[in-house]
Amino acid sequence: MSSSRSATGTDVTAGADAGAHARAGGNPSAPTPVTPVDAAPDKVGERIAGPRVPVDDALVDRLRDVCAEVTVDAAVRVEAGRDWWPLAIRWAMDGEVPALPAVVARPSDGAQVASVLAACHDARVPVTPVAGRSGVCGSSVPVFGGVSLDLCGMAGVRAVDATSLLADVLPGTFGPDLEQALQAQGFTVGHWPQSMALSTVGGWLACRGAGQYSTRYGKIEDMVAGLEVALADGRTVRTGCTGPRAAVGPDLTQLFVGSEGVLGVITAATLRMHLLPAAQGRHAYGFATFDAGLEACRGVLRRGATPAVLRLYDEVEAQRNFAVEGRSLLIVLDEADPPLLEATMAVVETECTANAGQPLDAALVERWLEHRNDVSALAPLYRAGIVVDTIEVAAPWSALAALYESTLQALRSVPGTLAASAHESHAYTDGACLYFTFAGRRSDGGDPDDVAEERAWAEDYYESAWEAAMDVVMRAGGAISHHHGIGINRARFVERALGEGFDVLRRLKDAIDPRGILNPGKLGLPSPFGEVPWP
Numbered sequence: 104m105s106s107s108r109s110a111t112g113t114d115v116t117a118g119a120d121a122g123a124h125a126r127a128g129g130n131p132s133a134p135t136p137v138t139p140v141d142a143a144p145d146k147v148g149e150r151i152a153g154p155r156v157p158v159d160d161a162l163v164d165r166l167r168d169v170c171a172e173v174t175v176d177a178a179v180r181v182e183a184g185r186d187w188w189p190l191a192i193r194w195a196m197d198g199e200v201p202a203l204p205a206v207v208a209r210p211s212d213g214a215q216v217a218s219v220l221a222a223c224h225d226a227r228v229p230v231t232p233v234a235g236r237s238g239v240c241g242s243s244v245p246v247f248g249g250v251s252l253d254l255c256g257m258a259g260v261r262a263v264d265a266t267s268l269l270a271d272v273l274p275g276t277f278g279p280d281l282e283q284a285l286q287a288q289g290f291t292v293g294h295w296p297q298s299m300a301l302s303t304v305g306g307w308l309a310c311r312g313a314g315q316y317s318t319r320y321g322k323i324e325d326m327v328a329g330l331e332v333a334l335a336d337g338r339t340v341r342t343g344c345t346g347p348r349a350a351v352g353p354d355l356t357q358l359f360v361g362s363e364g365v366l367g368v369i370t371a372a373t374l375r376m377h378l379l380p381a382a383q384g385r386h387a388y389g390f391a392t393f394d395a396g397l398e399a400c401r402g403v404l405r406r407g408a409t410p411a412v413l414r415l416y417d418e419v420e421a422q423r424n425f426a427v428e429g430r431s432l433l434i435v436l437d438e439a440d441p442p443l444l445e446a447t448m449a450v451v452e453t454e455c456t457a458n459a460g461q462p463l464d465a466a467l468v469e470r471w472l473e474h475r476n477d478v479s480a481l482a483p484l485y486r487a488g489i490v491v492d493t494i495e496v497a498a499p500w501s502a503l504a505a506l507y508e509s510t511l512q513a514l515r516s517v518p519g520t521l522a523a524s525a526h527e528s529h530a531y532t533d534g535a536c537l538y539f540t541f542a543g544r545r546s547d548g549g550d551p552d553d554v555a556e557e558r559a560w561a562e563d564y565y566e567s568a569w570e571a572a573m574d575v576v577m578r579a580g581g582a583i584s585h586h587h588g589i590g591i592n593r594a595r596f597v598e599r600a601l602g603e604g605f606d607v608l609r610r611l612k613d614a615i616d617p618r619g620i621l622n623p624g625k626l627g628l629p630s631p632f633g634e635v636p637w638p
Contacts, residue, residue, distance in 0.1 A: 133255060134236040135301050137187045138482040142198030144177035149184070150191075150199045151591075154633040155248035158205040162226045169218035171256060172209040183207045183251035186236040186243045187301070188592060189492045190638060192485045193561060197554070201244040201591075201638070204231065204251035211256045213331060213339060213370035220368065220620075221337025223250055229623050229632060232364035234275050237301035238310060239493070240590030242363050246624040247632040252368065254305055260284040261371070268376045269328055269344075274305025274369050290376040293320030293411075296586070297476050305369045310588030311361030313536070315475065316411035317529045318404075319437065320377065322586065324360045331371035332359050335616040344373050358611075363588055364622040366615050380438035384448045385468040388460035389430035393417045394504045395458045396431045397527060397535070401500045402454035404532045408447045410437035414471070417507075419524035420540070424474070425467055433460065434471050484542070489521070490561045491542040494572050498581035499534040503527075506579045507537055513571040519543040519564045529585065536585040541568050562638060569593075589626050591635060597627030 140147055149155075166173045174180075184200035185191045191201050210216045223230045229249035236243045245251050255275040262271040263285070270285060270292070278299040285291055294314035296302060306312070308330070313322040320326065329343025342355040359367055390396040396415040403413060414434040416424065421432035433455065437447050455462075484491050498506045507525055514523035521542045529536040545560045573583055573596045583593055583600045598605045605627070612619070612628050623630035 134182070134234070136182060136185075138192050138195050138485075140181055140185075140195045140198060140200060144181050146198065147177075147181045147184075147203070148197075148199040149202050150194045151202045151244070151246055151638050152636050153246065155202075155205070156227075156229055156632055158228055158249060159226075162222060162228060163206060165222045166206065166208050166219060166250070169222065170208045170215050171211040174207050174209075175205070176207075179207050180204055180251070183233060183236075183253065184245065186233075186238045186241060187298075188239055188241040188244070188590070189481065189485070189490075190562065190565060190592075191241070191244075192482055193490075193558065194638075196486060197558065201241060202246045203248065204245040205248050207251045207253055209253045209256045213257070213333060216252065216254070216257075216368055216370050217333040217337045217339050219250070219252060220333050220335055223620050224336045224618055227618055227620065227631075229620050230368075231622050232305075232309070232368045234303040234305045235277060235298070235301050237298040237306060238588060238590060240588055240592040242310060242588055242590035242622075242625060244591060246591065246635050247630070249620075254368075254370075255303070257370065258303075263288060263290070263376075265290075268378075270374050270376050272304050272372050272374055274303060274308075274372065276304045278302055278304075278307075285376060286379060289379050291379055292326055292374050293377055294323060294326060297478070299476060304372055304374070308360050308369055308372055309363050311586065312588075313529050313586035315414075315528070316436075316438075318413055318531065319409045319411035319439070322529075324357060326375050327356060327360060327372055328375055329373040330356050330359055330369055332367035333370050334367050335618065335621050339370070340367070361588070363590065363625050365612060365625050365628060366621065368621070380440070380444075382441045382444045383436070383438040384444050385465045386435040386448065386451060386455075387463040387465055387467040388433040388435070388455045389421075389427060389463050390415075390433065390458065390460050391430065393431045393507060393525075396433050396460070397500070397504055397507075399433065399455045399458040399460055400527060400530045400535065402457065403451050404530055406450050406454070408450035410435055410447050410451060412436040413451075413527070413530045415527040417525050419522070420526050423524070425470060427463070427467070430461075432463070432467065434468050436468055436472075488557065488561075489542055489544050490519075490565050490568075491540070492565065492568070493587075494539045494541070494569065495528070495536055495585045495587055496539070496572075496576045496581050496583060497529075497534060497536045497585040498576070498579060502579050502581060503535055503537065506576065506581055509579065510537070510539055510572050510575045513575045514539065514541045514568055517543065517564065517567050517571055518547075519545060519560075520568070539572065541572075543568065566637065591624065594625060594627040594635065595637070 231245040233243040258275040421427040619631040624635040
């Protein structure tokens with residue numbers, strides 16, 4: 104397929120700026136809030152206690168000298184004080200957000216990002232990088248106030264190298280806008296997270312995200328060839344892109360991928376592309392047990408086949424989401440050149456048959472495609488007094504089946520749990536991601552009209568459910584996150600999860616950001632501004 108870029112590279116129109124989908128207020132470069140905050144902007148409270156770092160007039164003036172847009176408007180600050188963390192949905196109903204920044208700065212290019220960081224570094228003021236704010240763990244919450252650095256003003260595809268299959272992309276580019284710009288030239292990155300319409304390239308990289316087609320295309324860390332990163336003191340570094348599989352010391356690109364803005368702010372990324380697939384295949388299979396379905400998936404991957412989607416639902420989720428009774432359900436979708444597609448689907452059929460999988464109507468795949476990104480029920484459930492969240496983890500195949508059972512048992516043992524279920528959502532040669540959903544409601548006979556009491560129960564239940572699940576995962580040797588990242592919610596588990604590696608991470612932070620201004624309070628790292636208390 105041809106493109107408007109030669110091997111040496113020619114800039115292309117930043118089609119992402121046109122907006123392929125609607126977001127807040129019809130603005131193609133603005134985040135989508137999960138639910139309204141039930142208070143006037145100047146009356147909104149902060150739920151997370153702790154110190155707040157003020158921003159004085161001198162720093163505001165300096166920021167306005169170097170940044171395209173700087174505001175202290177209350178409504179803008181309120182929206183910058185939250186993301187899609189489910190607890191924040193509950194707080195919004197009480198007229199609160201997790202924490203408010205003192206200032207929101209919206210740069211238009213990497214030089215402005217570097218200048219904002221240099222100014223905040225000099226003033227010892229914390230900076231929280233944000234974009235789509237679609238995260239569900241509080242990564243973009245400015246827990247110590249300071250400056251919220253909104254990167255949505257930096258959007259678009261700057262250049263495409265059609266010969267090398269590389270695209271130079273800005274961090275505030277929303278997912279559909281990226282794909283619209285690339286597909287117009289015959290390419291795709293292949294990254295399709297559930298948050299596609301809500302999330303940006305910078306957010307994918309910062310949290311080491313995964314798309315639903317990751318079995319074929321890989322996670323975002325597999326898709327990135329290089330980065331441009333602004334450091335805390337205003338210096339800019341560029342990593343990668345000098346050649347494939349280079350061996351010039353450690354891979355500095357991967358140092359920043361998954362760092363959630365605590366080591367630097369991503370201002371541009373070079374992503375690997377693929378030709379748009381020529382063909383697509385779909386199948387669905389039912390299994391007597393979840394374990395049998397896992398074995399089929401493992402067999403497919405160990406034989407070298409990588410269908411884009413191998414998504415296995417347990418009996419509870421198969422019935423709830425697809426009306427499939429008494430069986431676990433495997434959704435299979437692949438897209439590739441016809442010979443590759445045919446070979447992949449043949450392997451899938453052989454492995455499913457070997458594990459007593461029964462073919463089901465392939466229309467179930469279409470049903471999944473139609474509803475896979477629907478998160479509309481989240482806010483109504485919280486308004487009905489039901490606490491709900493998802494926990495995605497990863498583990499080797501050898502531990503996966505036992506981890507599935509023990510995590511469900513742990514979640515169901517938490518008082519108040521109404522339901523707990525799971526599906527396998529991303530599969531690889533060595534293991535897979537398990538994606539748990541839990542829901543709870545108070546049933547201890549307390550006063551349902553006592554708002555403070557209800558809120559306290561909900562937060563205690565939420566914390567207990569997460570503690571139970573994380574304990575099981577770490578005891579089993581699994582990863583406490585596969586693609587949602589750490590933020591505030593998982594921060595208390597990181598030191599245990601990394602062991603001695605946590606000290607290495609802490610030393611890296613101290614070396615790269617000695618004044619601790621970059622997204623403090625995240626990844627469980629200590630902060631010079633104080634501790635982040637659990638809400």
